[in-house]
Amino acid sequence: MSQVQWIDTIAGLMPHLMLAPIVLPLLTAALMLLLREEQQRLKLGLNLLSTLLGLAIAVALLAWSARAGSPATLGVYLPGNWPAPFGIVLALDRLSALMLVLTSFVALACIVFASSRWHRAGVHYHPLFQFQLMGLAGAFLTADLFNLFVFFEIMLAASYGLLLHGSGRARVQAGLHYIAINLAASSLFLIGVSMLYGITGTLNMADLARAIPQVTAGDRGLLHAAAGILATAFLIKAAVWPLNLWLVPAYSAATPPVGALFALLTKVGVYTLLRLWTLMFSSEAGASALFGGPWLIGGGMLTMAFGAIGMLGSQRITHLASFAAVLSSGTLLAAVGFGQTELTAALLYYLPSSTMAVSTLFLLADLIERWRNDGTRTDADDEDAPFLNPELLPTQGMNLDDDEEVLIGRVIPAAAAFLGLSFMVCTLVITGLPPLSGFVGKFAMLTALLNPLGLGTSSGMRLGVSGWSLLALMIGTGLLALIALTRTGMRHFWAAHDRATPQLRVLEGLPIAALLAACVALTVQAAAVMNFTQATANALHAPGTYVRAVMEAAPIAAPLVREAP
Structure with a gap:
């Protein structure tokens, strides 16, 4: 088989491979x-193998979606072989492929970290983990609201068990609140979906995009009410203020690898809002064009302020990480509401780096807290190490600190140095300081805000109050986050001179290094990644190709059976 034939064969299998991110974790969990x-x-x-294989499949799907001929080309799969809008439809484009890769990569880091000890803290950890991945993959791939609800419930049911993993009063209390809030969100989801179906007669996303411009003026208000109820369910999951009071207690009470995995869940809400808003209320939606945009902007900015103030008032690293997730989600929601292609491209670049940084902070919290609680005995208290006692050494001519202790000769343990450097990289990414990917993403968003119609325009007059407010909030919240993280870093590293050397396993350090290396890789390959996200944003804001691809996908014809003579 020639190389061209091999490539054609692989390309022919790619649409069928879309089912693998859902079926693989389902079979593994079973x-x-x-x-x-x-x-x-x-x-x-089995968990490690399945997650690694899922990552490989997600990368293959991402490469396939990026190398497709048309900038908006996507794959459509009909599991029941029924055409849309009557049958189940899975659709893969650049956005869903990006989210699949991000989910699989963060999940692999979490399970490697958990393999050191946390997976033994309770029962059924591994099946719940795989069901969680199944729900996430299904939410990113489905093309109709009914199956989106099904995958949401699978994802939430698994998250309930993962949150309670390890038991304990704090986890049970936070878990009950988490379950109650998400059950309420699921009820709103069903109400909104039912109303939309009653108005439009369909739940297929592409079909909804075609039906909404044709809704009569008398039903337009009911349509907007249904969309608002449905959006509230997604906003709860996206942690918008004031519907996010459950997040910090729940995420900080979970075990560290579960908290790191939960950093993805808020991005599911952001993804769903971006997907549905650009489909249902695009510029082609007639009288409903860009409906809800000001609400997304306002809610996102309030969420940003809440997250930054929460970080400033946090004393525990897990609380810092939870509020950082809120801040990231608010930034993304506010950017989505502008409906601007360049701004959408920038937020899609910012999304993976901020998610990986928050996940890393949850993992670091476990190691730093364990180091903090190991004790306060130092080598200076050991009689066999008199060289660290200034009273037993001649100190004339040596460099001393304020306590007249010798500075020269103090070696920073490798584990402590690794934790400190990792925390510093997380700080740079989360706060958006140069030179890492957090800065690139925020700078791209600021550039898009200041140039809403492209370079060379009078953007200052077009920016508006909301644009200037978001610009100021992005800078201000970054400063508050920097103060909070710097203060925490000083308390745990700079003032941690009286602690024993931290104990760090390879299985704990490896996933942290991998997540941070991915943030560095996003920085190095910023041009290529921005080109990818720009093509993704262009396709999202011109949904005609998506609608045609889903609605025109033809079932596979049954083979002809010859009658016996």
Whole structure:
């Protein structure tokens, strides 16, 4: 087989591979449920293998979506072989492929970190983990609201078990609040979907995009009410203020790898709002064009302020990470509401780097807190190490600190240096300081805000109050986040001279290094990534290609059966 034939064969298999991110974790979880709870090593191996394979598949799908001929080309798969809008439809474009890769990569880092000890804290950790991945993948790939609700419930049901993993009063209390809030959100989801179906007669996203411009003026208000109710359910998941009071207690109470994985859940809400808003209320939606944009902008900016103030008042690193997730989500929501292609491209660049940085901060919180609680004995208290006691050494001519202790000869342990450098990189990405990807993403968003119609225009007169407010908030919240993270870093690293050397396992350091290396890679490859996100944003804000691809996808014809003579 020639190279061209091989490439054509792989390209022909790609549409069928779209089902793998859903089926693979489903089968893996089902297999692990058949195993005894004592077979933890086997379950861990299956979890790692399935997640790694899922990452490879997601990368292949991303490469396929990026190398497609048309900038807006996407893959459509009909699992039941029924055409839209009557059957189940899966659709893959650049946005969904990007979210699949991000989910698989963060999930792999979380399961590697959990393999050191956290996966043994409770039962059914590994099946719940895989069901969580199944729900996330389904939410990114589905093309109709009914199946979006199904995958949302799978994702939430798994998150309930993962949040309670390890038991404890704090987890149970936070878990009950988390479950109650999400059940209310699910009820709003159903109400909104039912109203939309009653008005338009369809739940397929592409079909909704075609039906909304044709809604009569008398039903327009009811349509907007249904969209508002549905959006509220997604805004709860996206942690918009004031519907996000459940997030910090829940995420900080979860075990560290679960908290790191939960950093993805707020991005599911952002993804869904971006997907539905650009489809249902695009510039082609007639009288409903850009409906709800000012609400997204206002809610996002209030969420940014809440997240930054929360970070400033936090004393625990897990609380810092939780409020950082809120701040990131608010930034994305506010940017989505402007409906500007360049701004959407910039926020899609910012989304993966901020998510990975927040996930890393959750993992670091575990290691730093464990180091903090290991004790306060130092080598200076050891009688066998008199060289660290200034009273037993001649100090004349040596560099001393304020306590007259010798500075020269103090070696920073490798584990402590790794934790400190990792925390510093997280700080740079979350606050948007140069030179890493957080700065590139925020700078791109600021540039898009200042030049809404492109370079060379009188953008200052067109920016408006909301634009200037978001610009000021992005700078101000970054400053508040910097103060909060710097203060925490000083308390845990600079003033941590009386602690024992931290104990760091390879399985704990490796996922942290991988997540931060990915942030660095986004910085190095910023031009290529921005080109990708720009093509993604162009396709989102011109949904005609998506609508045609889904609605015109033809079922596979049944093979002809010859009658026997």
